[in-house]
Amino acid sequence: MRVTITHMADEVIKVKNVKKYFSVAQKGEGFGASLISLVYKKYKEVKAVDDISFEIKSGEMVAFLGPNGAGKTTTLKMLSGILYPSEGTVSVLGYTPQNRQPEFQKQIALVMGQKNQLWWDLPPTDTFLLNKDIYSIPTSQYKSTLEELVDLLEVENILTTPVRKLSLGQRMKCELIASLLHLPKILFLDEPTIGLDLVIQKKMRSFLKKYNKKNDATIILTSHYMDDVKEVCDRVILIDHGHKIYDDQIDKLITEYANEKYLKIEFANEVSKENLKGIGSIIEFDGLQATVAVPRKDHAKKAAELLAKFEIDNIDIAEVELEDIILKYFTHQT
Amino acid sequence: MNNLLRYYKRSFILEVKRTIIYPLSFWIIALIWPAYSLFQIIFLETIYSQTNNFVGYSKYEAYVLFGTFTFVQTLGHLFFYRRLTELAYLIRGNADESFDIALTKPINTQIFTTTGRFNFGNITAALVGLVVVFYGLSQEPYSLGIVNIVSYIIMVPLGILIYYIMYTIISTFLFWYPELKMTENLWGSIQDFGQYPSSLYQGGIGIVLNILVPLTLMASVPVDFLLGKLPAPMLLLYYALVTILLLITRLFWNFSIKQYSSSSS
Amino acid sequence: MKYVRTFLLALQSEFISRANIVGWFIVGAIPSVILALVWLAILGDKQSINGFTKGDFVLYYLFVTFSWYIVGGNFAFPVGNGIKDGRINMTLLKPYNVVFGLCIQEQAWKALSFIIALPFALIVLYLFRDDIHIKLTLIQNVMLFISLILGAIIFAFLEALVGISAFWVTEMWPIAHVNDMLFSLFGGRMLPLTLMPPVILFIANLLPYKYIFHIPVSILLSKSSNMYLDIGLQFLYICILALIYQFVWIKGIQKYEAIGS
Numbered sequence: 001m002r003v004t005i006t007h008m009a010d011e012v013i014k015v016k017n018v019k020k021y022f023s024v025a026q027k028g029e030g031f032g033a034s035l036i037s038l039v040y041k042k043y044k045e046v047k048a049v050d051d052i053s054f055e056i057k058s059g060e061m062v063a064f065l066g067p068n069g070a071g072k073t074t075t076l077k078m079l080s081g082i083l084y085p086s087e088g089t090v091s092v093l094g095y096t097p098q099n100r101q102p103e104f105q106k107q108i109a110l111v112m113g114q115k116n117q118l119w120w121d122l123p124p125t126d127t128f129l130l131n132k133d134i135y136s137i138p139t140s141q142y143k144s145t146l147e148e149l150v151d152l153l154e155v156e157n158i159l160t161t162p163v164r165k166l167s168l169g170q171r172m173k174c175e176l177i178a179s180l181l182h183l184p185k186i187l188f189l190d191e192p193t194i195g196l197d198l199v200i201q202k203k204m205r206s207f208l209k210k211y212n213k214k215n216d217a218t219i220i221l222t223s224h225y226m227d228d229v230k231e232v233c234d235r236v237i238l239i240d241h242g243h244k245i246y247d248d249q250i251d252k253l254i255t256e257y258a259n260e261k262y263l264k265i266e267f268a269n270e271v272s273k274e275n276l277k278g279i280g281s282i283i284e285f286d287g288l289q290a291t292v293a294v295p296r297k298d299h300a301k302k303a304a305e306l307l308a309k310f311e312i313d314n315i316d317i318a319e320v321e322l323e324d325i326i327l328k329y330f331t332h333q334t
Numbered sequence: 335m336n337n338l339l340r341y342y343k344r345s346f347i348l349e350v351k352r353t354i355i356y357p358l359s360f361w362i363i364a365l366i367w368p369a370y371s372l373f374q375i376i377f378l379e380t381i382y383s384q385t386n387n388f389v390g391y392s393k394y395e396a397y398v399l400f401g402t403f404t405f406v407q408t409l410g411h412l413f414f415y416r417r418l419t420e421l422a423y424l425i426r427g428n429a430d431e432s433f434d435i436a437l438t439k440p441i442n443t444q445i446f447t448t449t450g451r452f453n454f455g456n457i458t459a460a461l462v463g464l465v466v467v468f469y470g471l472s473q474e475p476y477s478l479g480i481v482n483i484v485s486y487i488i489m490v491p492l493g494i495l496i497y498y499i500m501y502t503i504i505s506t507f508l509f510w511y512p513e514l515k516m517t518e519n520l521w522g523s524i525q526d527f528g529q530y531p532s533s534l535y536q537g538g539i540g541i542v543l544n545i546l547v548p549l550t551l552m553a554s555v556p557v558d559f560l561l562g563k564l565p566a567p568m569l570l571l572y573y574a575l576v577t578i579l580l581l582i583t584r585l586f587w588n589f590s591i592k593q594y595s596s597s598s599s
Numbered sequence: 600m601k602y603v604r605t606f607l608l609a610l611q612s613e614f615i616s617r618a619n620i621v622g623w624f625i626v627g628a629i630p631s632v633i634l635a636l637v638w639l640a641i642l643g644d645k646q647s648i649n650g651f652t653k654g655d656f657v658l659y660y661l662f663v664t665f666s667w668y669i670v671g672g673n674f675a676f677p678v679g680n681g682i683k684d685g686r687i688n689m690t691l692l693k694p695y696n697v698v699f700g701l702c703i704q705e706q707a708w709k710a711l712s713f714i715i716a717l718p719f720a721l722i723v724l725y726l727f728r729d730d731i732h733i734k735l736t737l738i739q740n741v742m743l744f745i746s747l748i749l750g751a752i753i754f755a756f757l758e759a760l761v762g763i764s765a766f767w768v769t770e771m772w773p774i775a776h777v778n779d780m781l782f783s784l785f786g787g788r789m790l791p792l793t794l795m796p797p798v799i800l801f802i803a804n805l806l807p808y809k810y811i812f813h814i815p816v817s818i819l820l821s822k823s824s825n826m827y828l829d830i831g832l833q834f835l836y837i838c839i840l841a842l843i844y845q846f847v848w849i850k851g852i853q854k855y856e857a858i859g860s
Contacts, residue, residue, distance in 0.1 A: 027615070077434065080434075082434045082596055083596060105438055110434065115431070115432035119352070130348065133337075134341055134439055134441050358769070358770060366776055366780075373783070373789075380794055380795050385641050385643075511619075513615055513618075516626050517622075520626050526629065534637065534640055539636075
């Protein structure tokens with residue numbers, strides 16, 4: 001496990017030895033088991049989060065990654081005050097999130113993919129006004145923030161359309177605006193781009209980066225889309241079975257744990273797969289194009305070998321994909 | 335407090351807007367609930383075709399009682415029903431809205447998730463209730479002092495609060511048993527206890543329904559004050575009782591919300 | 600077999616929460632308890648009201664509760680909601696009657712509530728043993744059972760019709776509420792029909808609700824003037840409702856746009 005310890009004065013999130021257990025009822029298969037469960041119920045303790053510690057500085061953009069059921073969202077929910085830790089301490093901006101003090105809540109925002117806070121039958125502007133009242137946002141600040149967010153997310157034309165008539169992408173943009181009107185210092189995003197098309201996903205990522213830069217906001221997100229992670233975040237915390245197994249910059253993850261590089265080749269003429277085998281392990285091949293994984297330290301030599309042996313139109317040297325590294329990590333093949 | 339008042343003001347405006355945009359629900363509720371009142375009046379008339387005195391209530395006193403219950407119940411529906419019914423879906427996680435997000439808002443979670451959405455269609459039924467009250471009072475020569483009337487007026491809001499308290503307590507059990515499917519139906523059944531005179535419930539049932547779970551506060555007790563069957567100083571007792579119940583509701587909510595385990599992402 | 604499996608799965612689903620089982624039992628029992636208290640209070644020291652003695656009232660509302668667990672339920676909403684949001688799409692593609700399936704699912708909580716209510720019923724029968732006198736011949740018992748089943752089928756058709764009204768209306772719940780109210784009043788759930796004003800009785804005779812509860816309970820209390828005729832009328836109503844339902848369902852499916860979830 002690789003951990004980077006920071007001792008900066010501007011740490012906004014401190015998580016120490018946090019555990020979260022759930023008691024889940026167990027039921028066997030079939031009618032008989034159901035009948036028995038009426039009288040006697042078996043419970044299993046599920047360790048959703050099992051001794052996690054980390055710190056996050058102000059302005060950092062961090063991704064929680066891990067397989068389904070790893071404990072990412074549970075961790076996020078403890079940071080935002082939704083769930084109580086079973087053990088350990090959580091401190092966000094100096095507050096204990098579970099106390100749900102208004103002063104704390106006015107500095108955070110939670111956005112969940114495909115969950116609404118917008119009133120369904122009314123235009124988004126109405127929910128914006130409601131949030132303005134809930135967060136006690138002064139009118140002048142509200143107007144300027146709204147204008148800025150609307151401009152950044154390009155939603156001028158849909159603000160007066162009832163939410164039920166908006167597409168998923170439009171709704172998500174408006175959900176983001178509703179969550180950011182009070183200019184939170186910390187943004188918790190749970191699968192924010194789920195179900196969105198590629199164009200909207202890109203726009204959302206670009207927006208988050210701009211928001212982070214402009215407001216020095218700390219962003220923590222969970223996502224299954226690697227592009228969310230690569231394009232938005234600098235740091236990744238890998239979680240598996242409730243444990244933290246990696247915590248450092250994404251670049252370092254790639255350089256330290258990717259001991260290969262990819263050579264992406266476009267051939268002038270069709271070649272046989274057999275001829276490529278000696279170069280490295282073939283990732284993709286269709287006769288005219290191929291991706292070959294070669295040892296990192298030998299990538300230049302291998303590229304030169306290819307250029308000498310084949311007629312090549314184009315050759316790119318690329319890093320191993322982040323998802324491949326993580327997959328490898330989680331299947332313990334590093 | 336300012337926060338809450340702003341929230342209510344904004345919610346009210348938004349609900350008015352929604353009602354104007356989609357008036358069908360409003361008209362349906364506005365027409366159906368008074369029809370239900372008609373059925374209840376038929377029931378009343380049937381009872382009094384068999385007797386002149388039902389547990390100490392004459393026919394027109396029963397009209398006053400029924401009218402008061404209708405008024406209180408429909409105002410409870412107006413202010414609290416929608417949000418408390420939606421709460422079940424919020425906690426279970428099968429609503430589009432999320433209880434998780436509600437927990438992160440800088441506003442009292444209980445207030446935010448149990449109040450703030452209105453069912454304006456119930457206004458007609460509330461008016462019907464008032465009409466029935468006045469009808470009942472006009473049919474017999476009551477001597478109503480100013481104390482009686484003021485006591486009644488002071489007690490009616492308590493009845494509406496009892497609606498909120500009881501439905502909230504039932505809904506709070508969802509934090510312990512999120513799989514509960516019948517909270518709305520349960521409240522619908524239990525409320526019916528409140529439409530009859532408190533003298534109907536004797537013994538153990540009487541203790542439960544008049545003190546522990548004082549559903550008779552919804553109508554019978556206010557009417558007893560109006561008709562002089564209860565002395566005015568007892569107002570303080572009932573206010574104290576409701577205050578204690580409000581406190582219990584709050585404590586139970588705060589205790590129960592720690593059980594909230596959130597649905598998976 | 601598939602509907603037996605549906606029933607068993609629905610039962611298993613109810614077993615997950617004991618609180619649900621208890622809750623549904625209470626929901627079914629409370630209205631009858633209240634109404635029984637009301638009529639016993641009205642009865643007071645009188646021997647009877649319109650031929651209904653103390654024992655008759657207790658038995659009447661006990662029967663109303665139990666027959667609710669057999670006859671009643673609320674599957675109009677799952678049907679209507681399934682049509683509204685497209686959830687019935689997948690089942691429409693299968694050799695499976697979606698409305699009947701939902702009706703079968705509804706029987707699960709009722710069966711459990713019935714079982715839980717049995718001890719309480721025995722307690723009530725014991726407490727009022729001096730007042731309750733059930734004298735039914737074998738034929739009457741058989742007819743009571745048949746009448747109850749027929750009443751259940753009439754109720755099911757009415758619920759199904761309410762549910763499939765969702766093919767045409769966006770808000771189905773008002774129709775469901777009206778149906779419930781009519782059922783409470785004209786079905787005899789609120790009070791025995793024979794105690795009601797003549798005009799109400801006249802209307803009740805024209806509507807199918809009377810044939811759900813009132814006919815079976817009349818047989819139970821030996822107050823039915825001609826139980827064979829009553830049961831015959833139940834059959835007739837079933838035939839009429841079945842035809843109406845079939846017609847409405849076909850029209851509805853033709854109109855149905857699979858909106859998807």
